[in-house]
Amino acid sequence: AQKVTQAQTEISVVEKEDVTLDCVYETRDTTYYLFWYKQPPSGELVFLIRRNSFDEQNEISGRYSWNFQKSTSSFNFTITASQVVDSAVYFCALSERGGSNYKLTFGKGTLLTVNP
């Protein structure tokens, strides 16, 4: 069965600090996909990134970067120079290819608060 663990329930930082959100996953499938979503106070889940299990190349998008390591089953998310607008709940999610329905299994989320 697939499982996603986000051990950090809440993180609080001061603006301009760098912050890393941890994500550890479990799956028996050899082909799978990892995602990060952001849920601001308004409630809508906003897609941030998708990676497939064959591509361990790290990715950077502006102030966001992602570190995917299959050896440790981790897919961590770093925000550089955090801003107040980054305050939200961040979810890591996994979907397996084998089931063909591609349903998402989410972690419990990490509440990030960026203080001015």
Added chain:
Amino acid sequence: DTGVSQDPRHKITKRGQNVTFRCDPISEHNRLYWYRQTLGQGPEFLTYFQNEAQLEKSRLLSDRFSAERPKGSFSTLEIQRTEQGDSAMYLCASSQSITGGLNSSNQPQHFGDGTRLSIL
């Protein structure tokens, strides 16, 4: 660009009543998903449609729950004889399936704003 639309945004009802939610996916998306999210938790999968066919239902979906997607367009989720434990945010998501290639068939799911259900 029209995203996933859900209606209503909020629903308050008494225990034992029936409720129905609607989801309008992104127009070209053939896959539609329902999830449920309770306070402090991540969304949990409920059911999935490919076009009009309901292909999977979670064990979370008791027989009081039914979902439809007539004509493969919008979807409805009905809860009969609501219970207090049904109070949650119900999220709809859609995606487009693409065949061929390693990155095929798992395009990101795009979510609506959700319907928050409160049972009195």
